[in-house]
Amino acid sequence: MKRILSALLAVTMIAGVFAGCSSSNGTASAAQSKAEASQAAPQEPNSKHVTVYSPHPADPLNAGVKEFQEKTGITVDVVAAGTGELLKRIEAESGSPLCDVFWGGGADSLAAYGKYFDKFTPTDINSIDKTYVSTDGLWTGESPLPMVLMYNKKLVGENDVPKGWGDLIDAKFKGKIAYADPAKSGSSYTILCTMLTAFGKDDGKGWDFIKKFVSNLDGKILGSSGDVYKKVSDGEYSVGLTLEKEAIKYVQAGADVGIVYPSEGTSAVPDGIAIVKGCKNKENAETFMNFVLSKECQTMMANDFARRGVRLDTDPPKGVPVMKDIKLVDYDFAWASSQKTQIMEKWKEVVVG
DSSP states (O other): OHHHHHHHHHSOOOOOOOOOOOTTTTOOOHHHHHHHHHHHSOOOTTSSEEEEEEOSOHHHHHHHHHHHHHHHOOEEEEEEOOHHHHHHHHHHTTTSOSOSEEEEEEHHHHHHTGGGEEOOOOTTGGGBOGGGBOTTSSOEEEEEEEEEEEEETTTSOGGGOOOSGGGGGSGGGTTOEEOBOTTTOHHHHHHHHHHHHHHOSSSSHHHHHHHHHHHHHTTOOBSOHHHHHHHHHTTSOSEEEEEHHHHHHHHHTTOSEEEEOOTTOBOEEEEEEEEETTOTTHHHHHHHHHHHTSHHHHHHHHHHHOOOOOBTTSOOOTTSOOGGGSOBOOOOHHHHHHTHHHHHHHHHHHHHO
8 A cells, every 4th residue: 555655755746637536525515515505705814714625425524614713713614525526626726725725635636736735744744544645735635435236135145245346347237326427426537446466457458347337337427425325225226336434324324225345356545635836825725734634633533524534643434454464556646646637537338339
């Protein structure tokens, strides 16, 4: 993992069109409407405000914002949307940014837009696993995200539970697989790259598998990552490809669902956080960054929202294995980031047929 992260951080990144992973579409936050208003009339520099763009689910997003505001007295104006949409907004606003902090989205996505971020060293840097810290200081991971298979126990018999990615091309799952469009979902893009890696991204065998996988989707590709775990839990789909942090919440709540860590190996790209270059409220942005990476916030996110932390002094959420017990593919962050355009063009070719 450390080797591949180093490869990511050493490479010169290009900006791709990274699609978002917006959970509950990120629209449930009352703070969002405030954020839209703040865009129309941006706060003056050095005010007691900070503007945060985030693709995080509404519950952890709102909880983190609430705690931060109560402890610092700094008002957080949130714009909640998908990773890709928000990163493109940051790109469009370059030179006169309306955003101070980007909180969320995969590290490969943030790395590709690195030129729009400022260097920052967290106050608690020595308590953070260096595996998840960019060597150029442009972003810091805040939660590693293993990708998993989630299945509905009422629809999938004990003997039919998939063991890995390879089982997704079995005819018994045709039209019953929940998978979000990787052009819109950051997590689905990571899953696509993970499957390509697991089956051979360099010899063409990976794309051979993806063609069979797309055929088994039977034309059903969901619009957001939030749809995946919801529709599997509701029984609309038998199996879904999703984030551990979302699937585990349904398990903990007693839903009739199960989780599988693919036998071929999975990936655990961390969500990241970064300060926008030239932001108007940099001091407040740094305060927000340090809060998100603090032991207090990381512990709350693990206990209340099943989000793994990056600190060395916190425990993983209940019910999930420690990272060392999860088989990981040799995920090539540099390739996933710099080859985004080419990978998505190939994906579209496969889907169109």
